[in-house]
Amino acid sequence: MKAIILTIIILAAVFLLAGKSNTGGDYLAIPLADITTTASFYEHDGIKFFVVQAQDGSIKTAFDACDVCHGSKKGYRQEGDNMICNNCGNSYPISGLGTENTKGGGCWPGYLPTTTQGQNLIISLSDIEKGRYRF
Structure with a gap:
């Protein structure tokens, strides 16, 4: 019984820390x-x-929603070198993220600015908050 509980705790910890x-x-x-x-x-x-x-x-970041389809709450998925809108099916080259979508509007993965500091990608919490309306 103790082994089962320990296994559950370990699995829960792994699950909670994934993607953090x-x-x-x-x-x-x-x-x-x-x-x-x-x-x-x-x-x-x-x-x-x-x-x-x-x-x-190059490193690309974006909100998992756009200004048009965000109400569907479906986000994007990756297919090869493209991100695909799970709502309307539009396809966006990963290489174009952060270029054509910097002003907002349209069905593009919402722009999320970043910087690099040392060995880390840095994302400002205030920039993340600016995308809250999409969620």
């Missing part, structure tokens, strides 16, 4: 080593976003 990033007061820090060409989805206080490395090595 370090919080440093006013920002989230995601280790650059954790970012790959496969999108990783995160959530902070109910606000969802993803991080992915484009084929050219």
